[in-house]
Amino acid sequence: MRRTLIVVTTVILGLVSAGVPAAAQQRPRGIPDRVMLQPDDLGGAAPGPVEDGLVWSLLPQPCSDSPVPQPFMSRSQAADLGTRFRIYENVARYRGDGAHRYITELKAQLARCGVGGDEEGFDPVAEDHLGPDTLLFLGTYDEGDRYVGYVAAAVGHYVVVVMMSDPYLGAADLTTLNGLASAAISRAAG
Incomplete structure (x- = not known):
């Protein structure tokens, strides 16, 4: 009986340890x-x-009381673009159609909870401007007088968000932002 127990335990441990590299x-x-x-x-x-x-x-969520689909992993980075702008990028990976669902929910939240004029919050600018499942919007502050620019896009299983800030004037260059977002979308699609 003891020998059988030792053999069974050894086999189980062998199977578990053999499965670890495959799982990794x-x-x-x-x-x-x-x-x-x-x-x-x-x-x-x-x-x-x-x-x-x-x-x-x-990974914006304009309506604080409404959840957005969450990724299972993400990565962020930042860089100075010249002496004026700071660029931020977040790439999030979703399972299934989660990336598309995030962009769909973001569009709905911008329509429902977006601000305009002299308010602080998120202000929608354009949908599908760089292709399907893309958004251009602003994050406004200082009573709506200053803003950061955002482009968000679903690319396969990824959501790419590129944000531009200008600490001096408080107004992102949306043309430059769209160019950087196009490059980020191409990299995610590659």
């Missing part, structure tokens, strides 16, 4: 570098970590 290979290893904006996209600037205390969300 199946586990996601994070968002790959190739999906993120690179120095070539950023005018030579090397992206680095996002600073602590960033007040703007890199």
Whole structure:
């Protein structure tokens, strides 16, 4: 009986330990570098970590009482674009159609909870302007006089969010932002 128990225990431990490397290979290893904006996209600037205390969300949720689909992994980075702008990028990976569901919910929340004029919050600007499942919107502050610019896009299983801030004038350059977002969308699609 004891010998049978030892054999059964050994077999079970062998099966469990044989399954560990296979499970480790199946586990996601994070968002790959190739999906993120690179120095070539950023005018030579090397992206680095996002600073602590960033007040703007890199996965926006305009209606605080309504949840948005959450990714199972994400990665953020930031870079200075010249001497004026700060660029932030977040790439989030979703299962199934979660990326599309996030953008659909973001569009609905911007329509329902977006602000305009002299209010603080999120202000929708354009939908599907860079292709399907893309959004251009503003994060407004200082009674609506200043803003950061956002582009969000669903690309396969990824949601790409690129945000631009200008600490001096408080007004992002939306043309430059759209160009960077196009590069980020291409990288995520690649």
